[in-house]
Amino acid sequence: MKLKINGNYYELNFGISFINSLDHELGVSVDGNRTDLIGLQNAVPGLATYDPSVLATVIYCAIDKAVSKDIVNKYLENDADLDNLFVDVVKAMSDSKLVNFQLKRITGKTMNEIVKITPSKKSITSKK
Incomplete structure (x- = not known):
């Protein structure tokens, strides 16, 4: 998926680097211990409820070049x-x-089965 920000195209990749980055960004602390293994599980409900802060984090974690959070925001x-x-x-x-x-290992469902978002218009991003 490519996204145009400030006139520049950025590739978004949802692979290992994305999951690692998301785990770091959306990990939680439990009793003072940092748990960086649940970023994806924390992101999915935010996407399902159209939370722009979660969308910004997902884009930031998936972008293939060094782009600041401020630029994404x-x-x-x-x-x-x-x-x-x-x-x-x-x-x-x-x-x-x-x-x-x-997601399938943790919830028993795929992304499509968990998040039901329907388009309001045509796609705004370009395909890979």
Whole structure:
């Protein structure tokens, strides 16, 4: 999936690096102990409820180049078609073998079975 931010195209990849980064960004502390193994599980409910903060984190973790969180946040705040961006990101994640593998092992369901988002218009991102 490619996303155009500030005139530049960025490839979003939902593989191992994405899962590692998401685990780091959305991990939690339990009794003072950091757990970085549940980032994907924390992201999925946020995507299902159209949480723009979670969308920003998912994009930041999936982007293939060094882009700051601030650039991603400003893009979402000022330029993004949020309805369709949620659809496109969930679709791209649904196409990821690794995302579906992890979700299936933990929840018994794939991304498509968990997150039911329907497009309001045509896709705004370009295909790979």
